[in-house]
Amino acid sequence: MEQLDKDILTVQNGLKAAADAISSIAKAPAIVPEMVDRSISGNKINGGKITNFSSNGIVDTSTVQNVRITDEGITVPSITTPEINSAVTVNGELTVQGTITASKLHVDEISADVRNERTSPLEFKGPSLAGKGLIWTGKNHTRQFTFQENEDRLFSSENVDLLTGKQYMVDNNPVLSLDTIGPTVHTSSLRRVGTLENLQTTGHLNVDNFIFWDSDSMRLGIGTESPNGMVSVKNLEHEFVIDYTEDLQYKIGTWTSTGLKIVTDDVERITVNGVGQITLHDRVNINGRLGIGVNNFNDVDISTAGPVKFQNKKFEVSNRFPTSGSYNQGDIVWNDTPAPTAYVGWVCTRTGAPGDWKPFGAIAE
Numbered sequence: 001m002e003q004l005d006k007d008i009l010t011v012q013n014g015l016k017a018a019a020d021a022i023s024s025i026a027k028a029p030a031i032v033p034e035m036v037d038r039s040i041s042g043n044k045i046n047g048g049k050i051t052n053f054s055s056n057g058i059v060d061t062s063t064v065q066n067v068r069i070t071d072e073g074i075t076v077p078s079i080t081t082p083e084i085n086s087a088v089t090v091n092g093e094l095t096v097q098g099t100i101t102a103s104k105l106h107v108d109e110i111s112a113d114v115r116n117e118r119t120s121p122l123e124f125k126g127p128s129l130a131g132k133g134l135i136w137t138g139k140n141h142t143r144q145f146t147f148q149e150n151e152d153r154l155f156s157s158e159n160v161d162l163l164t165g166k167q168y169m170v171d172n173n174p175v176l177s178l179d180t181i182g183p184t185v186h187t188s189s190l191r192r193v194g195t196l197e198n199l200q201t202t203g204h205l206n207v208d209n210f211i212f213w214d215s216d217s218m219r220l221g222i223g224t225e226s227p228n229g230m231v232s233v234k235n236l237e238h239e240f241v242i243d244y245t246e247d248l249q250y251k252i253g254t255w256t257s258t259g260l261k262i263v264t265d266d267v268e269r270i271t272v273n274g275v276g277q278i279t280l281h282d283r284v285n286i287n288g289r290l291g292i293g294v295n296n297f298n299d300v301d302i303s304t305a306g307p308v309k310f311q312n313k314k315f316e317v318s319n320r321f322p323t324s325g326s327y328n329q330g331d332i333v334w335n336d337t338p339a340p341t342a343y344v345g346w347v348c349t350r351t352g353a354p355g356d357w358k359p360f361g362a363i364a365e
Contacts, residue, residue: 130148142157210222223235230243237256269282312330318333326354333346346358
């Protein structure tokens, strides 16, 4: 029994000594292992959190997690960098809150609702310029202002509306404004105009293929392109002219053998037929002397170079009574060589050819 008690006491003392040693070790400060630079490889680190991490290329001062690396790539909430030195492909939408400054910008499609400020012209390049320009879509038909290469022209599908006071210009010369055609516009194919004021023309003039002015011959034709007078009015084959003569007088009448009628109130007053016969209609007043076939008749009111007839009686002058021709009773032939004891003339007493004639008016000796 004594020996057993000794053995138990020995075990108890050993356990107490081990407990004291463990307690002493637990209360002792931890020994900081000495680590030299670059002494830990990546294979020695697995998990855990590294704080205040810093290297020659990286400084980590973040208080929250910002960088996530997965098999799909790197995810960060925001990037601040002054420069990207390689090509960048953005597969998705790119939102820029600031300003984009680019030496060259190439896009397949651009949609913008912002003010576009440029310091250089908008330039379209390519082996073909056809169809390039400005195009507006989204409402009804497509509106466009584009280049048409086959005709070297700009095409607009819509009206071009200028501000009042502005004008179209060619080589710095105004050609068209709201109410004025430029002074340099000399040739036009206008087909319809409004009321014209102070119209001046030079050169030939054609009005509705009916009124023609020939600036070479200085003649005006109405109904004819080839007037035969300074002023000519033609209908079918009949032509009326007003023209000057070689002796610096003027003539008026028909160029063709057509008769001429002078009317007032659309009533014929004077008629000249195609062979020159003149007919005076209604009453005729002559305020002055009348000469027929003579040039000098200043001493009489009426002078004629041939026979006359009034109230169907014929009067003529001869040195004897007629021996031929047809005469009516009452016709008179005046003796153009009267002498004493002769007669003043002869009177027809019976109608005939030449009829019967008797002397009358004996002249005293």
